[in-house]
Amino acid sequence: NALWPTPEKPVDATILExxxxxxxxxxxxxxAETALLKMLQKAKGKKGQNAAEGAFDPKKPKAVRI
Structure with missing residues (x-):
């Protein structure tokens, strides 16, 4: 069995944060995505669907820049 490695220098708290x-x-x-999908599924059978359905397509790729 391999031993657990010991760190060579102290852990950087900013990286952990x-x-x-x-x-x-x-x-x-x-x-938020899950809540939106649930909302769209709920509104799917109703008339007068909201505009969020046209703006969000769960099948399309998604990207976020932080």
């Missing part, structure tokens, strides 16, 4: 921020941001984006 940046990773935590990115994790939170990605989760927020994914949660």
């Amino acid at each position: 940046a990773a935590s921020y990115m994790r939170g941001t990605v989760k927020t984006i994914r949660d």
Whole structure:
């Protein structure tokens, strides 16, 4: 069995904070996308669908710049 590696220098707290921020941001984006998909599925059978359906196509590729 291999031993757990020991760090050669101290852990950089700013990198950990940046990773935590990115994790939170990605989760927020994914949660918003999931909520929008649920809203579109709910509105799918109703007349007078909202404009969000035309603006968001879940089959198209997505990109975000942070």
